Amino acid sequence: MKNRLFKITTILFIGLSIVACKKAKNETEAKDAEEVSQIQSEAIRYIADIDSSAVAWKGFKPTESHNGTIKISEGYLAFDNDKLSGGNFIIDMKTIKNLDIKDAEYNTKLINHLKNADFFDVENHAFTVFTITGVDEEVGMSMIKGNLTIKGIKKNIQFPAAITVNGGEVTFKSEPFTIDRTEWDIKYNSGKFFDNLKDKLINDEIEFVIKITAKKA
Helix, strand or coil, rough: HHHHHHHHHHHHHEEEEEEEHHCCHHHHCCCEECCCCCCCCCCEEEEEEEEHHHEEEEEEEECCCCEEEEEEEEEEEECCCEEEEEEEEEHHHHEECCCCCCCCCHHHHHHHHHHHHCCCCCCCCEEEEEEEEEEECCCEEEEEEEEEEEEEEEEEEEEEEEEEEECEEEEEEECEEEEHHHHCCCCCCCCCCCCCCCCHCCCEEEEEEEEEEEECC
16 A cells, blocks of 8 residues: 555656646746847838737646737837847736636626736736837747746746748747746735745736737838
């Protein structure tokens, strides 16, 4: 019996370690905001197509997760000598949606909770902003650095993204990456700030995927 329990515990530990490694792959570290370089006058701008651009989000509890989308209200990417040199996106928090909850009443309840002061406080902070501060080219991928402003708090993060230029159109798609929501004063049911939450605990990590389709101005 003890041997069997040891094997089960070992399997669980290995499984949790694998999950943790996967999550840590693109886990961002929030740093002090950085200065934004001025876009050169000769840079070519591509304007975001808001109908085909969005941010996908995913939030976690120990036993479940929820996911959805948020629309981008406006934005652009700037290219200098065919290389991404800057950009800015405004994310309309009023448009946050959930995609996995089928019960309409429960879905609405969750969205209203995400919009209130426990989370994104949309009434006072209707927009989230991401501004590119640097781009490092890697094999087959670009490492994007930028200032992320949520609830008026600006922090610098970085994440990998694939950028494709096809004629007059650019596609920008990040790899899934996570932020620690508490860095932006979203502390509701966080284990860092509250004890004995049990099944009320909500993970600090929020996963995002940014997808932008932009057309030459």
